[in-house]
Amino acid sequence: MNTPRKLHRPEPTPDVDPDPPQPAHDDPVDPPLPEQLPHGDPPARPPPMLTPPLPTTCET
Structure with missing residues (x-):
């Protein structure tokens, strides 16, 4: 008896950038x-x- 395989759903990514921009200097x-x-x-x-x-x- 085959059980349906569940697809692995990745965790929802947060809105935070994983690589924040470096400081200006x-x-x-x-x-x-x-x-x-x-x-x-x-x-x-x-x-x-x-x-x-x-x-x-102008003088007229």
């Missing part, structure tokens, strides 16, 4: 720089300072 990727800092090497010759245009007066 262990991350091999460089952290993002703040927006105000220039990226890369500075230019060999800085661009000239532009003066704002003077207001023009």
Whole structure:
């Protein structure tokens, strides 16, 4: 007499990630720089300072 075999159902996995992400200091990727800092090497010759245009007066 054959008894039906029950399939083994795995335990339900919890919502917790088994491999949590490593802390930021262990991350091999460089952290993002703040927006105000220039990226890369500075230019060999800085661009000239532009003066704002003077207001023009229209006299008619």
